[in-house]
Amino acid sequence: xxLENKKIxxxxxxxxxxxxxFEPLNGLKKEGAEVHIISIKEGDIKSWDVDDWGExxxxxxxxxxxxxxxxxxxxxxxxxINPDLLRVTEEALDFIRDFYNQEIPVAxxxxxxxxxxxxxxxxxxxxxxxxxxxxxxxxxGAHWEDKEVITDNGLITSRNPKDLPAFVAKIIEEITEGxxxx
Amino acid sequence: xxLENKKIxxxxxxxxxxxxxFEPLNGLKKEGAEVHIISIKEGDIKSWDVDDWGExxxxxxxxxxxxxxxxxxxxxxxxxINPDLLRVTEEALDFIRDFYNQEIPVAxxxxxxxxxxxxxxxxxxxxxxxxxxxxxxxxxGAHWEDKEVITDNGLITSRNPKDLPAFVAKIIEEITEGxxxx
Numbered sequence: 579x580x581l582e583n584k585k586i587x588x589x590x591x592x593x594x595x596x597x598x599x600f601e602p603l604n605g606l607k608k609e610g611a612e613v614h615i616i617s618i619k620e621g622d623i624k625s626w627d628v629d630d631w632g633e634x635x636x637x638x639x640x641x642x643x644x645x646x647x648x649x650x651x652x653x654x655x656x657x658x659i660n661p662d663l664l665r666v667t668e669e670a671l672d673f674i675r676d677f678y679n680q681e682i683p684v685a686x687x688x689x690x691x692x693x694x695x696x697x698x699x700x701x702x703x704x705x706x707x708x709x710x711x712x713x714x715x716x717x718x719g720a721h722w723e724d725k726e727v728i729t730d731n732g733l734i735t736s737r738n739p740k741d742l743p744a745f746v747a748k749i750i751e752e753i754t755e756g757x758x759x760x
Numbered sequence: 761x762x763l764e765n766k767k768i769x770x771x772x773x774x775x776x777x778x779x780x781x782f783e784p785l786n787g788l789k790k791e792g793a794e795v796h797i798i799s800i801k802e803g804d805i806k807s808w809d810v811d812d813w814g815e816x817x818x819x820x821x822x823x824x825x826x827x828x829x830x831x832x833x834x835x836x837x838x839x840x841i842n843p844d845l846l847r848v849t850e851e852a853l854d855f856i857r858d859f860y861n862q863e864i865p866v867a868x869x870x871x872x873x874x875x876x877x878x879x880x881x882x883x884x885x886x887x888x889x890x891x892x893x894x895x896x897x898x899x900x901g902a903h904w905e906d907k908e909v910i911t912d913n914g915l916i917t918s919r920n921p922k923d924l925p926a927f928v929a930k931i932i933e934e935i936t937e938g939x940x941x942x
């Protein structure tokens with residue numbers, strides 16, 4: 579198992595795309611990682627399953643009680659509603675920014691790069707995203723490419739649920755390689 | 761009645777914020793306007809009512825069959841899902857752009873300014889929007905202000921459902937004043 583003794587944070591709230599949380603969660607746990615669901619609300623958060631609400635998952639920790647230094651990576655699932663709610667929450671943006679500042683890998687898929695825009699950490703980075711937000715990503719100063727997964731100095735991005743196998747594999751690779759050379 | 765013999769297009773698809781379509785629809789019809797629901801799909805489109813799917817409305821015309829010159833204004837409701845679907849549809853963006861090019865008033869509320877970004881018609885304009893997309897709007901080159909309604913040469917924008925009375929009143933005013941001085 580490649581991720582023994584590794585701890586990974588998944589930051590999400592209601593409206594996260596179901597596959598984009600559960601597939602990384604299961605893939606990373608399978609490699610031995612301890613994975614925490616971090617949110618801005620207590621209790622359960624409700625997924626979005628393609629075109630309607632889907633199954634929920636229990637929150638392990640509120641973002642205000644989570645310590646970035648405890649983790650070896652941050653995963654940001656997409657969904658349209660989830661990042662739209664998180665990006666107006668200053669403590670969520672601070673949390674994301676702290677991973678960046680402490681040079682710990684950050685992985686964002688689908689609509690989650692909106693969070694990288696709001697956290698102010700996407701400028702001059704080479705990334706991908708869901709097609710609908712491509713213009714927002716480019717306008718924020720990023721270099722956008724149409725690839726299943728892109729890594730730029732510890733920042734991992736993918737386009738949509740079809741890219742999940744490549745996305746999860748790249749997260750595992752980045753964590754086992756250690757801290758990013760920012 | 762202030763809008764007799766006036767025709768107004770509302771462009772939306774599934775996930776439009778319910779109040780942001782129905783309140784302009786009813787307010788504009790009350791002044792005598794003929795209002796058409798234009799979409800990228802036939803049949804009904806389903807609203808989003810604050811935190812879940814809400815009532816549907818019948819589509820009058822597909823965007824590909826609609827003629828911009830027939831209308832005296834275009835209204836773009838928000839919702840998170842609706843503009844995210846429309847902004848990847850080239851014929852929807854062409855439709856919006858044609859209103860702009862023909863100097864016919866365009867009104868966008870909440871998350872609908874994403875459509876103005878994707879249509880490429882927001883640069884150097886003074887606008888407002890829903891708070892979560894403020895950064896996207898600014899990054900697209902617009903001047904963002906925190907007001908219930910802003911008009912800039914025929915481009916009318918508001919922040920959220922609470923602004924609807926001011927938003928609808930301003931649409932009526934812009935139409936009765938005639939074409940914008942672009």
